[in-house]
Amino acid sequence: MNLVENFPALVVIVPLISAVLIPPAGRISKAFAWYIAVTASALSFAISGFLLNSVLKTGRISYWFGNWEPPWGIEYAVDYLNGFVLVVVSFIAFVVSVYAKKSVEDEIPENKITFFYSAYMLLVTGLLGIIITADIFNLYVFIEISSLSGYTLIASGRRKAALVASYNYLILGTVAATFILLGIGHLYMVTGTLNMADLAERLPQLYHSKVVLTAFAFFTVGLSLKLALFPLHIWMPNAYTYAPSAVSAILAATGTKVGAYALLRIMFTVFKLDFDIHVVPFTKIMLVLSSVAIIMGSVLAVAQTNIKRMLAYSSVGQIGYIVLGASLAGETAMAGSLLHILNHALMKGTLFLAVGAMVYRTGIEDISELRGMGRKMPLTMAAFTIGAFSMIGVPLTVGFVSKWYIALGALETGMWYFVPVILISSLLTAVYFWRIIENIYFKSAEHAGQVFEAPAGMLVPTLLMAGLCIFFGTAASLPVSVAQKAAKMLLAGVM
Amino acid sequence: MDTVYSALPVYVISVSLIAVVLVGISGRNPNVREFWTIAASLIKFSLVASMLPMVLDGKVIEYTLLTVFPGLDIKFRVDALGIFFATTASFLWILTSFYSIGYVRALKEHAQTRYFMCFAVAMSATMGVAFSANLLTMFIFYEILTLCTFPLVAHKETPEAIKGGRTYLTYLLGTSLAFLLFAVVLTYSTAHRLDFSAQGILEGKGSDVLITVIFILFMAGITKAAMMPLHSWLPAAMVAPTPVSALLHAVAVVKTGVFVVVKVVLHVFGIKLLSELGLGTALAYYASFTIITASVIALKQDNLKLRLAYSTVSQLSYVILGVALLTPSGITGSIMHILLHAFGKITLFFVAGAIYVATHKTNVSELDGIGRQMPFTMAAFTAGALSMIGIPPFGGFLSKWYLAMGTVEANQLPLLVVIAASTILNACYFLPIVYRAFFKGSEVKRISEAPAFMVVPLVLTAVGTLILFFMPSLFLDLSKMVVASITGGV
Amino acid sequence: MIELILGKYNYWIYITLMMIGFYAMISKNNLIKKIIGMNIFQTAVFLFYISIGKVSGGTAPIVWDGAVRYENPLPHVLILTAIVVSVSTTAVAFALIIRINRAYGTIEEDRILEINRQGTGE
Structure with missing residues (x-):
């Protein structure tokens, strides 16, 4: 068998095997654990890039596990949409794994470091699996893989509150996953299939069945919980605040994005837009929810004093953007929403990495204590500032591009009243980030302790992400073209 | 009208950006640092002046720097109006540079390096606005101008200065994000283009109500023009050192505001459309x-x-x-x-x-x-x-x-x-x-x-x-x- | 009406169990009891899955001569996976509870929240 043909499986299997290899390798030498994690995530990224490239050239790739033909066997499929998300997630996973070394040495007890990387790679496995699978039950399994590893990773935070945060996430995460499982069960009851494409084909005849409606409700609630759509976000702020920096970074940058991807997949590929037109106007419901999320997330972020918690609430608002863009159900807005998956991953990743570097050097998490940081850690803070500007949506940063597309899409679909929602939240974003920028640059520290720049292992990934925030903000043609193709495909309901 | 493709406008803008780096590097040595400021201002003015004959000849200089995504370019276009504003601002920058040096040294101001760096960025942004060929480019430089002048306004870092700076930022950034950007997006979705045109781009593209709404949003969004009741940022900005008030709040920033108003009135709406409505x-x-x-x-x-x-x-x-x-x-x-x-x-x-x-x-x-x-x-x-x-x-x-x-x-x-x-x-x-x-x-x-x-x-x-x-x-x-x-x- | 209640009794059972579990997860103060609720919640879903595999008049899905219809084995297989997931989740949850107990000296949620509020959880 040809290696290249097996790439869709390898994207998931490489990190999975590495997760198994890391504990024994770590027994031989602690250093191995990190090397294996970095290598495996780099490989995943390379494979994802290759897959996206071949999708762009030749169209959808379908991979049959064990050569069982779908819908009987498990199918992995890569199209414009998940090829794009795969690249984003595996890239972030790679960058964060590089970054993790120093941060983990600092935050995790030495004898646990090996297991940390093992859990990290399991998380990556789960996330990539959710994206690539075309089998709806397989989706559930991967959701649970990523969640379980997520719980352990969050619990490895330094403070004891991390344990409680993880426990609460576990309870809510299980509710969410069980709801998704129920949704799958109900769909299986009436269709007898688990393959997404097959489901999409069979469902339209059954749209008016109450069972299908029930399944849809379970999916919506379950996935909304996973992606922390307001008001189902309550698990998130504590989890992000108390988790180790590297974990906050990967969860914030990719975890919720993958949830958003799953939501889009279920809503637009499995159920299709016709379901919205003929049965439940779910896009309308999501429009309202996401607008509330955008505003409330920003308002709550303004009220925070802990910088990580502030970033978490800001994520609540940003997830709202992704859902809003998708629910507008127009090509431009949908493209904006997909772009925001990439863009928010980049900017939130930058911010969490920068904050992590700062915590590593100073231990400061309180916004009021950030005075004069701009002088002490100029490069880290420059990266933070770029990330912050991007969140505000300043032109020439990535945040602008996706907001532009979503706003334009809102106008195109005639729903202009969502543009003020976007603008108001941009203003609020400016407010809560400006407090920090003001502190780090325009207020001098009371006692100018000598704090130096973060170590290169943390600084380089942070700067790289910040650089990409600018790069994809100034030369967005490539992601835009991919996102537009994916948006067209999603709205047409084909796979 | 002839069009000349030349990167001159980009050079004009980047001169002071290069100066920012040089000023930043030579922060320890004030004389060298001030030399860069003066040199940049002179070079910038001469570059602007070198474009004057071409423009007076009836030519227009254009340059596309990059395409952010299809339909949105960062593009420069030097026409009579732009060169008029650029000449004014770049000439006065030379004088202000000398004046600033006298001022900050006489008063032994702190953070002089940051001061000169921000000043140079502000001049780049002003040139960017003057030479922008479309609304997006203009908006970007308009925002850069707001952001880079904040450190100048809040220069003293006293609570009073920070408060003035906040008012400044709230008004300028707030309205531009809330209204100006909205207007730009609406313009794009109405006219499907953003570039300036002598006849305006909105004529016949939308209903009267829509055009009026866009117009009001533009006027409310261009707060730098300090039209009442959105003028209070200007008095608040007076906490800044005087050279800042002189160049920025008599020339660069506020004139950018009115320049944008003029541009929008003439080149986005067009006089015909506005007089009809x-x-x-x-x-x-x-x-x-x-x-x-x-x-x-x-x-x-x-x-x-x-x-x-x-x-x-x-x-x-x-x-x-x-x-x-x-x-x-x-x-x-x-x-x-x-x-x-x-x-x-x-x-x-x-x-x-x-x-x-x-x-x-x-x-x-x-x-x-x-x-x-x-x-x-x-x-x-x-x-x-x-x-x-x-x-x-x-x-x-x-x-x-x-x-x-x-x-x-x-x-x-x-x-x-x-x-x-x-x-x-x-x-x-x-x-x-x-x-x-x-x-x-x-x-x-x-x-x-x-x-x-x-x-x-x-x-x-x-x-x-x-x-x-x-x-x-x-x-x-x-x-x-x-x-x-x-x-x-x- | 009778048909709705008796004819679909498997759904009623799973929904009732699920709600009992859900109630416990939300309202119980003791962290262990929450997990017990969670297990009931998940088990309800297992029962649901198993019951939908039933084909009336079917026999065990093993090929033999007299068979007319087979039960659908797939939901059973699926739910094996879900049971494994459930066991792992429970294990992780208990591990967390043990560490919470060590760190806070209690597994009562209101006490833990109080300690966190006092700032010692920081």
Whole structure:
């Protein structure tokens, strides 16, 4: 068998095997654990890039596990949409794994470091699996893989509150996953299939069945919980605040994005837009929810004093953007929403990495204590500032591009009243980030302790992400073209 | 019209960006650092000047820097209006650079490196606005200008300065994100393009209501033009060091605001569309409200800089009034006023700074007899004040003349009355200062001027107001070209 | 009506069990009891899955001569996976509870929240 043909499986299997290899390798030498994690995530990224490239050239790739033909066997499929998300997630996973070394040495007890990387790679496995699978039950399994590893990773935070945060996430995460499982069960009851494409084909005849409606409700609630759509976000702020920096970074940058991807997949590929037109106007419901999320997330972020918690609430608002863009159900807005998956991953990743570097050097998490940081850690803070500007949506940063597309899409679909929602939240974003920028640059520290720049292992990934925030903000043609193709495909309901 | 493709506008913008780096590196050595500032300002001006002949020849210089995504370019286009503004701003930057050096050294200001760096970025942004070929490019540089001037406004880092800076930022960033960006997005979704065109791009593209809404959003979003009631950021920004107030809040920032208004009125909406909808007249009357109200408020200010600030608020609305008349003379007057007010007001601010450096006085009521103590400075002040009032042979007369002509052409005599009334008000708040300075107070102890670095530039700008009265041809030609391009068709 | 209640009794059972579990997860103060609730919640879903595999008149899905219809084995297989997941989740949850107990000296949620509020959880 040809290696290249097996790439869709390898994207998931490489990190999975590495997760198994890391504990024994770590027994031989602690250093191995990190090397294996970095290598495996780099490989995943390379494979994802290759897959996206071949999708762009030749169209959808379908991979049959064990050569069982779908819908009987498990199918992995890569199209414009998940090829794009795969690249984003595996890239972030790679960058964060590089970054993790120093941060983990600092935050995790030495004898646990090996297991940390093992859990990290399991998380990556789960996330990539959710994206690539075309089998709806397989989706559930991967959701649970990523969640379980997520719980352990969050619990490895330094403070004891991390344990409680993880426990609460576990309870809510299980509710969410069980709801998704129920949704799958109900769909299986009436269709007898688990393959997404097959489901999409069979469902339209059954749209008016109450069972299908029930399944849809379970999916919506379950996935909304996973992606922390307001008001189902309550698990998130504590989890992000108390988790180790590297974990906050990967969860914030990719975890919720993958949830958003799953939501889009279920809503637009499995159920299709016709379901919205003929049965439940779910896009309308999501429009309202996401607008509330955008505003409330920003308002709550303004009220925070802990910088990580502030970033978490800001994520609540940003997830709202992704859902809003998708629910507008127009090509431009949908493209904006997909772009925001990439863009928010980049900017939130930058911010969490920068904050992590700062915590590593100073231990400061309180916004009021950030005075004069701009002088002490100029490069880290420059990266933070770029990330912050991007969140505000300043032109020439990535945040602008996706907001532009979503706003334009809102106008195109005639729903202009969502543009003020976007603008108001941009203003609020400016407010809560400006407090920090003001502190780090325009207020001098009371006692100018000598704090130096973060170590290169943390600084380089942070700067790289910040650089990409600018790069994809100034030369967005490539992601835009991919996102537009994916948006067209999603709205047409084909796979 | 011929189009020349050249990267010159990019060079003009990047000159000061390179200077930022150089200034930043040589922060430890003030003399080298200041050398870079001066060098950059001279190079920038000569680059701008090198484009002048081409533009006067009727050519347009274009350059596409990059494509953000299909349909949105970062693109530059040097036309008569742009080069007019760029010449004004880059010339005054040279003088302000010298003046700044004198100012910060005399007062031993802290964070001088940051100060000069931000100044250079601000000049890049101003050039960017002047040369932008579409609304997106303009918006970007408009925002950069806001962000890079915040450190200058909050320079003192006192709670008061931070508070002023916050007001500044809240108004400028807030409205531009909330209204201006909304307007840009609406424009794009209506016209499916964002580039400026001599005839406007919105004509026939949307319903009257939609066009009106976009127009109102633009006017509310361009807060840098300081139209009431969104003017309070300008007085708040007066906590900044005086050279900042001089260049940025008499020239670069506020003129960027009115320049954008002019651009939007002429090149996005087009005079035909606006006069059909009657929006021009509405804007003109709205602007005259600001002219009168701000002048009255200026009368009551004792702090010299605040009085100048309110005067600026009032004078900016002249520019808006002129362009809103939508007649050839009105537009000419409006464009000329960008230049002439810049020379007049920068002189006045320079003087305020010089007085502060020499005597640490900030209030009008403390200025008795200062004219005898600082004769050159106060002579310059008198020239600037007379120019502001519009008395020949000072430049300010020219723009007022054209503005008055414009009101007649537009058949709006009430607006002529507004101009007349405001001229009287101008006299009322400037002449008492001159009177106090020369005719009140005790006899002089001795002449004690501010450092030469400061006095020379302010005398030069004062002389400039005189020269511009007698030799306005270059700038008049440019403004006539603008008028010709929008009325004659391209 | 009778048909709705009796004819679909498997759904009623799973929904009732699920709600009992859900109630416990939300309202119980003791962290262990929450997990017990969670297990009931998940088990309800297992029962649901198993019951939908039932084909009336079907026999065990093993090929033999007299068979007319087979039960659907797939839901059973699926739910094996879900049971494994459930066991792992429970294990992780208990591990967390043990560490919470060590760190806070209690597994009562209100006490833990109080300690966190006092700032010692930081």
